Amino acid sequence: MSEIINCPDCGNEILSQMGTICPNCKYTVGYFNGEKRRKNYGRFFALTIFAPFFSIFTVIFAQINIYSFIVATILAIYLAFKSCPINFKDVFATLFEKFFFWSVWIFMNSFLLILILNIISKRL
Structure with a gap:
């Protein structure tokens, strides 16, 4: 299961799964985040x-x-x-x-x- 993380741009809660897009700021969880x-x-x-x-x-x-x-x-x-x-x-x-x-x-x-x-x- 994917855990829930805070979006680094806007702070909205999103899944940590790759490819997840934040509905507020359109931040995409990528492969090399970090x-x-x-x-x-x-x-x-x-x-x-x-x-x-x-x-x-x-x-x-x-x-x-x-x-x-x-x-x-x-x-x-x-x-x-x-x-x-x-x-x-x-x-x-x-x-x-x-x-x-x-x-x-x-x-x-x-x-x-x-x-x-x-x-x-x-x-x-």
Whole structure:
């Protein structure tokens, strides 16, 4: 259920559901109402999209030396934990977003894990 909030423009009581229009001032409840949610969503989107690609390229180019490969693997694990959708629970507005970002995160990190395991098996 949607809760009732006060309209930020005129103070009239309206639903907090997205797309609700205030009958007095025509204020529309939007997706990014509030700066905190916009910042969290931007940070989460950047981490979800760029962190896996950065990790993959780092692991690929760091396989020249065993020490650089270990550092790249640790960096990839760190970025995987930082970009995990469980750290950004308050960002998702719909079930589709939650499913989409979880599936992207699982796919990219499983690809990265397979890449690391293949590099390790070729070294042995």
